[in-house]
Amino acid sequence: MEEIEKLDRKRKNIIKLSIIIIIAFLICACYGYNITENSYKPPHDNEYLFVEIWHNVHGKIITGNSSAIPKHCVDSPMYSYNLANKTLKDRLSHTLYYINYTKAIIGSGGTVTGDIGSGSASDLKPYFQFPIIVNSSLSINETEKFSYSIIIESYEKLVINQTIVLYEGQNYSFESNYTKQILDKNGEPATIFYHETERISNIGIWSKSKIIYQL
Secondary structure, eight states, rough: HHHHHHHHHHHHHHHHHHHHHHHHHHHHHHHHHOOOHOOOOOTTTTEEEEEEEEEEEEEEEEEEEEGGGGEEEEEEEEEOOOOTTEEEESSSSSTTTTTTGOOEEEEEEEEETTEEEEEEEEEEEEEESSOOOEEEESSSSSSOOOEEEEOSSSSSSSTTTTEEEOOHHHHEEEEEEEEEEEOOOOOOOEEEEEEEEEEEEHHHHHHGGEEEEEO
């Protein structure tokens, strides 16, 4: 009988010790989880990669009546930025939504200069995961276009046509020259010389806190 009581006390002690060990484990696990949740932030969590694709078209009259040439007047720039202090001004607040999930922001736009008009237009687009693939093109004559692709693999690297690598602060331009026959406002023929440039810039990794929403 005494032997049975000893075994029973031993069994109860083992159960108590097991309960204490389990409780201690749960406390440590919860404490460790809170530390991880509160202190760990992925690299670039508060930053984004800023890339710009800018297209410029310059036109010069070769033959024709310059006063009768149709002019393109463009005036809708939706963003601007300052390289010195790394601030981005967004006029449409496109980048505001889901900013915590934004990995990259691509600014795209263009300008018209010369005898064919003036002004600029631009827009911003946020991206939420890598890789980012962008396809673009520019005219090389009256009917043909040169197409290319951009792959943004990570915060650190941008690749054009799988061969041209741009790191932070670097840019690359495609250029083309061609002439085009048009009809002026009076229906008379005219010849325009076009110079087109498309510049791709890996501007860099900027802070999300320096995005300014300005109407």
